[in-house]
Amino acid sequence: MARSMTAFARQDCSTEAGELTWEVRSVNHRYLEPHLRLPDELRGLEPKVREVLGRHLSRGKIDVTLRLSGQTGGQGEMRVNRVLLEQLLKAADEIATRIGEPAAPHLFDLLSWPGMLEEPPKDLDSLGNEALTLLEQTLDSLVEAREREGDRMKDLLLERCDKLQARVDEVRERMPEVLVGIRARIAERLSEVRDELDEARLEQEMTLIAQRLDVDEEMDRLASHLTEIRGTLDADEPIGRRLDFLMQELNREANTLSSKSSDADVTRAAVDMKVLIEQMREQVQNLE
Numbered sequence: 001m002a003r004s005m006t007a008f009a010r011q012d013c014s015t016e017a018g019e020l021t022w023e024v025r026s027v028n029h030r031y032l033e034p035h036l037r038l039p040d041e042l043r044g045l046e047p048k049v050r051e052v053l054g055r056h057l058s059r060g061k062i063d064v065t066l067r068l069s070g071q072t073g074g075q076g077e078m079r080v081n082r083v084l085l086e087q088l089l090k091a092a093d094e095i096a097t098r099i100g101e102p103a104a105p106h107l108f109d110l111l112s113w114p115g116m117l118e119e120p121p122k123d124l125d126s127l128g129n130e131a132l133t134l135l136e137q138t139l140d141s142l143v144e145a146r147e148r149e150g151d152r153m154k155d156l157l158l159e160r161c162d163k164l165q166a167r168v169d170e171v172r173e174r175m176p177e178v179l180v181g182i183r184a185r186i187a188e189r190l191s192e193v194r195d196e197l198d199e200a201r202l203e204q205e206m207t208l209i210a211q212r213l214d215v216d217e218e219m220d221r222l223a224s225h226l227t228e229i230r231g232t233l234d235a236d237e238p239i240g241r242r243l244d245f246l247m248q249e250l251n252r253e254a255n256t257l258s259s260k261s262s263d264a265d266v267t268r269a270a271v272d273m274k275v276l277i278e279q280m281r282e283q284v285q286n287l288e
Helices: 040-056 082-099 107-111 124-196 199-213 216-233 240-260 264-284
Strands: 007-015 018-027 032-037 060-069
Touching (some): 007 124, 032 040, 124 240
16 A cells, blocks of 8 residues: 655543643654654653554654643642641741741742642553553554555556556567668668678678667566556555665666667657656655
């Protein structure tokens, strides 16, 4: 299945501990390379997050961000640190006794003391499970986006495959005439000295020249690679690396065709092929 490696997904949900938000952004990369940014209280989820990513994705540079913000419901209310309060009141009594001037600590001074007001402890196990469930949903959305873009890229690749096949067919149709012309030009150049040459040897040399200029094998391999590309685009697995290899093979055959060409039309066809192959290669670089 054709999947682009470029996509973005965002999902959020409300929990008792606050608002969870996942943002996942992916771009093309040779391997799977995740970069994680998690809140301190959920940093212990990192191994499980990497495991979940590995189940959904096989390639790409993945930027993953989890945010925990706000408070919801009654469990977000602040609580008085009773231990600290008792310690402060005891210290105030000791100081008042020592200086002989009894005085009660001011209420707002106590409330503003660092650590006096605290949030209730979060249920990190429950919060972690909710975060992982939301991550699964976010990655499902990311994969859907990658598949939509992959379908578009698949159509472009198939369109270029058709154009490339048309150039292959043009060269096949042109080559018999090209070979006849080559033999005619060689015969014309040797006509003045034909009487001095061995006829059998001359025919043998002309046959060898024609064989060196024959591109049937290159055409066969180009057509075979195009067939394999079409089949690969329908495969239900990551296809980017295989397509990248096939692009190299296509380019090799097009270069060989160009080097063998002694005809302007065939040379133009070879150039067109290389342009189409380069366009395909750029698309393939972004497929998973």
